Amino acid sequence: MSGDDVWRLPETRAEVAFLGRSNVGKSSLLNALANHKRLAHTSKTPGRTQLLNLFELGNGTTAMDLPGYGFAAVPGKTRSGWKQMIEGYLLEREQLVMVLVLVDGEIGPTKLDVQMLGWLQASSLPHTVVASKYDKVKSSRRGVRQRELAEGCGVDVADIVWVSAAKGTGIEKLRGLILGWLAEGSAGSELATPPTKAELKKAAAKAAAAPPPNPADDESEWN
Secondary structure: OEEOOHHHOOOOOEEEEEEEEOOOOHHHHHHHHHOOOOOOOOOOOOOOOOOEEEEEEEOOEEEEEOOOEOEOOOOHHHHHHHHHHHHHHHHHOOOEEEEEEEEEOOOOOOHHHHHHHHHHHHOOOOEEEEEEOHHHOOHHHHHHHHHHHHHHHOOOHHHOEEOOOOOOOOHHHHHHHHHHHHHHHOOOOOOOOOOOHHHHHOOOOOOOOOOOOOOOEOOOOOO
16 A cells, blocks of 8 residues: 555554665565565656555565655655655654665765665664665675775674665575564564565565656755
8 A cells, every 4th residue: 555644554563664765776676575576666767656655565564665765856845745754654653673774786875875874873763774786786896895885874894785686686685684573573463473485475565656757866855
C-alpha cells in the first residue's frame, strides 16, 4: 500500500525502511532482496517514488520504500511536504527497527547523504549504510573506495554492507541481516513470527506506483 501520512499506515510487528538519494538503486535492491523483478517499479527517471510505499514481507513484518532525495522538479511547497512526510515517518513509526541508508558506491556519499546520516544519528535512529553498485567499482579500486566511502559517511569500513543488485553481490548477507533485525524487533509481539527466507524472497508488492516528475537535480531539497 502507499500513503502520505505515517498515521494512516497499518500496524506491523517490525519494519525496515529503505532511504537514499534518487537514482541510487532502492527499487532494484528491493527486487533483488525479494527475488522478484517487479516487486518495486524501477525507472530511469529520478524521483518516481513520491509516497510512503509499504511492502508485506510475511508474518506481519514489513519494508518501507521512502521517496528519494536530491532530484525533485516540483514546487518548493511539494518538496517541503515530502521532507515533512519522511521525517514524520522516521520519527513516529514505532515499529521501525532499522533504516537502510543507500549510498552510491561508485560516486561515494553526497552532501545530502552526509546530512541524512547526521540527522539519523542526532535523532538516535538505528541505521546501516548500504553501498550500492558494487559492480560499478573497478576491482583495483575497491579497497580504496571502501575506505573512502566509510570515511565520508563517518563509519567504520566493517559497518558498511556492499551490494550489487545487478550481480547479486552481498544480497544474501543483507537479506540475512534484515531477517535478524525483523526477528529481534518482533520478539515482543504477541503473535511474533519472523518471516522465513522463502517468504522474504516472494514478498508480495502492494504499493501503488506514483507518476514520475521530470528529472532535475535539486540538492537544495534537504538543505
